[in-house]
Amino acid sequence: MSKLRTAALAAALLLPVSLALLPGATAQQKTTIGVSLAQDDNPFYIAMLRGIRARAQELGWDVATVSANEDKLKQINGVQDLVARGVKGVLISPIDAVGVNAAYDAAAAAKVPIVSVARGSASPNQTIHVAMDEKQIGRDIAEWTAKKLDGKGKVALLMGPSGAPTFRNLGDGYAEVMAKYPGIQIVVKHDGPLTRERGVKQAEDALVAHPDLAAIYTANDDVALGAMQAVNAASRKGKTLVTGMNGVPPALRAVKEDNLAMTVELNPVEWGRLGVDVLATYLKGDKVDPRVFIKHVIIDSGNIDAKLPKT
């Protein structure tokens, strides 16, 4: 028994050392920038990170990432760790406009520029916000939907996580346009995480409550793909339009297959590259606007073929 115990003790003691052998564990020499995204398991952020990595590599920079997975305290801690690590700049997609202010404060205290990509922050210490024109995108989705519905029908809104201003702005833009159409009623409005699972569930419930639902707006493609499953399962394909947002590859395929009515392409890969470029310009000492917009394109059956990822 004593041998076994010694072995267990040795194993426990060796464990931390073995961590250094894990992929990615490196010492730093080159210019390193830190990245803290709101999630690391969402296709949008995975693609954005790919863009960040690609552009950073072209510039000869290293990228250090920390994960947050929608946990605000974890995001603050992660950015603190990045700053302690000595990164030259931080790209962050903040979970919440106020909740992670301490992350911005930590960067500012160490005089490290912190650039918000996609989601933004209310923190005065935010150096630059590489944003999308959220309200305008919401308006564009609503105009597109209203036209398809001939200005009448019941609509369900599957919004984003509560508190994130991006999704509130998208929804506000959407509602603003829909208010102009007296024939369109918003009958369901739910907040929730950006997951397929939640899209299925809330869409199922919405379809039970309103079997004649004409359209489902979703704040994100993953939610849309889930809602789409629920629509198909309820044999409402073609009768209940599902709209997405972000333009991730699985959503583009769904548009091609007529399962998803439309999505908005923000091209997260380009977004990641733009974030790095903005940071590079700032670090060089050049002036950058505090708000930089990325362009958006509506994708539906009309232009999907040009947008499909080449295989």
Next chain:
Amino acid sequence: MTKRFNLAGQMPLLTLIILCVATALMTDRFLSPLNLTNILVQSSIMAVIAMGMTFVIVGGGFDLSVGSTVALAGCVAAMVMLEAGIAAGVAAGILAGAAVGLANGLIIAFLNVNPFITTLGTMVLVRGVVFLMTGGAPVPHDTVLPGAFIAFGSDRFLGIHYLVWVPAILLAVLSFVMHATPYGRRVYATGGGREAAYLSGVPVRRVVASTYIWCGALAGVAGVMLAARLQSGQPTAGEFYELTAIAAVVLGGAALTGGEGTLYKSVIGVFIMIVLGNALNLLNVDSYWQRVAVGAVIIAAAAAERLRSRQ
């Protein structure tokens, strides 16, 4: 025998030291004053939750509801604070936590419902109450919390963050309660063998109920701290905190069967979890691998503990 037992009894501390030394050898950033301060602040909130969890686990119970209680306390504190000032807000937050603990304690101790099921129920129920109370949005969403309260979440006293003073003082006071009062001995006796404790005159039901009140009230304190850190009451805050807290308490050598466990070792358990995350971030270990590593460490530590107690 005695000597060996002592070494094994200090496993948590030993693991922490080895972890720190190994990390320090791999990156010189680890021991920088900034990083050490970060680790203290990052550990502070979880340390308070883990202390409460130690009461429950030593008493032979289990509490899954602390994460939701943290969110409840933070939101209650923020709402009351906006109306009635900081002191009232803080008190209301802690009382809300204690109320959840009281409910758990009464149901478990006097109705003999399994603690796992009871607190699973309150975990979901309390989260629902928080969403109802706040409408799912952060509190406040159009104004800000009092400046002095936000300062409590970021400022220092004698060079140490206020957030770190809280668990430091609580640890001193509560260790006294656990080890130098008849009440503390009754908690250990009840967890160690309920029947024997009952026969020797310990009011076991009241003792068990009291451990949940401690746990709830301390989760309330943690919720107030988190609200200061996040500069708002966040309805989604604290998800999965119960699991981290339980893991930390077990890493600190407590037995889930009750009767064993020490507050300061639970705090060491928290440090192990936080330092591990910090080290993985500093070493730029891929975030997917981080999850694998954290899971492996929890299992390894629990297994080592199991082998020790089997002899």
